Amino acid sequence: MTTETHHTPPISLFLKVWGLLFVLSFFSYLVEYIGIEGFWRWTLVLFFMVLKAWVILRVFMHVKWERLSLQLLLGLPTLVIFVLVAISAIEGNYIHNLRLEFFFR
Amino acid sequence: MQSTWDGVVADWSADKETFAMPWGKLMMWIFLLGDTFIFGIFLIGYMAVRMSAVEPWPDTEAIFTMTMFGHEFPLLLIAIMTFILITSSGTMAMAVNYGYRGDKRKAVMFMGLTALLGATFLGMQVFEWYQLIVHYDIRPWGNPHGASQFGAVFFMVTGFHGLHVLGGVILLIVMAIRVHRGLYDKKGYAVVEITGLYWHFVDLVWVFIFAFFYLL
Numbered sequence: 001m002t003t004e005t006h007h008t009p010p011i012s013l014f015l016k017v018w019g020l021l022f023v024l025s026f027f028s029y030l031v032e033y034i035g036i037e038g039f040w041r042w043t044l045v046l047f048f049m050v051l052k053a054w055v056i057l058r059v060f061m062h063v064k065w066e067r068l069s070l071q072l073l074l075g076l077p078t079l080v081i082f083v084l085v086a087i088s089a090i091e092g093n094y095i096h097n098l099r100l101e102f103f104f105r
Numbered sequence: 106m107q108s109t110w111d112g113v114v115a116d117w118s119a120d121k122e123t124f125a126m127p128w129g130k131l132m133m134w135i136f137l138l139g140d141t142f143i144f145g146i147f148l149i150g151y152m153a154v155r156m157s158a159v160e161p162w163p164d165t166e167a168i169f170t171m172t173m174f175g176h177e178f179p180l181l182l183i184a185i186m187t188f189i190l191i192t193s194s195g196t197m198a199m200a201v202n203y204g205y206r207g208d209k210r211k212a213v214m215f216m217g218l219t220a221l222l223g224a225t226f227l228g229m230q231v232f233e234w235y236q237l238i239v240h241y242d243i244r245p246w247g248n249p250h251g252a253s254q255f256g257a258v259f260f261m262v263t264g265f266h267g268l269h270v271l272g273g274v275i276l277l278i279v280m281a282i283r284v285h286r287g288l289y290d291k292k293g294y295a296v297v298e299i300t301g302l303y304w305h306f307v308d309l310v311w312v313f314i315f316a317f318f319y320l321l
Binding site (some may be wrong): 008009011014015017018021023025026027031032033040042045046048049052053056057059061062063067068069070072073074077078083084085088089091092093095096099100103104 | 109110112114116117123124125126134138141145146149150152153154155158159160166173178179180184185189191192195197198199201202205206224234298301302305306307308313314315316319320321
């Protein structure tokens with residue numbers, strides 16, 4: 001288990017991923033340029049964002065070739081962030097309503 | 106029972122170090138995990154502030170529009186900055202790859218190129234801030250385009266990211282010089298990968314900033 005296998009992936013893979021990142025960035029810019037609004041804007045922008053982050057993490061940062069132990073070390077604590085997202089969203093909404101209630105009535 | 110978890114159990118329970126990698130790489134990962142939380146908290150704070158704002162949020166499309174050749178392009182400068190940072194991530198990946206292949210000259214060359222692209226990004230960000238402050242009159246405490254919280258959050262998060270880019274450029278230059286001088290000839294070029302991890306992380310954070318601050 002101690003043998004550190006070092007994968008040196010072919011350069012062509014990095015060039016492909018590089019190209020993919022360009023295309024994804026171009027698509028998210030296109031969403032802006034065309035002027036898609038509302039639900040589809042959020043869906044598309046977030047979709048391209050997550051895909052880009054995923055590719056950078058997996059290929060450029062070599063997480064794909066790391067052992068599951070390191071992947072868990074990085075992934076599990078990061079997931080907890082979503083708890084804070086949920087709590088802060090509830091709180092933000094609450095403060096918004098309070099402000100409307102007390103300053104704009 | 107043979108399963109994917111066997112490796113994890115063996116790594117943590119065996120009488121040896123848990124993570125089989127150079128200590129510097131593990132420390133960089135742990136630092137980046139901490140940094141993830143700092144940026145995570147900043148972005149969540151941004152969300153909470155934006156949700157609770159009563160005035161309308163400034164329209165970034167209008168603020169960041171640039172006119173070129175008589176045609177208006179929304180977010181043109183930001184788009185170029187994004188492409189530059191992605192390109193620098195690509196060159197960094199090449200540097201790491203050549204480092205592991207033992208091609209010192211090319212690794213140093215690509216590290217230098219990455220630092221140059223990072224510096225270009227910083228220069229453009231300085232120009233962006235200059236435009237926001239001088240032409241659009243945006244301050245951390247208020248602006249004429251909508252909710253006053255916009256300036257505070259925007260300057261803090263993009264500024265903190267810019268500081269990371271600056272740190273990355275300095276780190277890249279220092280490491281490129283050290284690799285060039287042959288300080289890692291015997292130890293191996295894992296240090297290029299460690300520097301690369303940091304640089305890719307800076308790019309990763311920009312992916313989120315690009316989406317949340319400019320596009321949404």
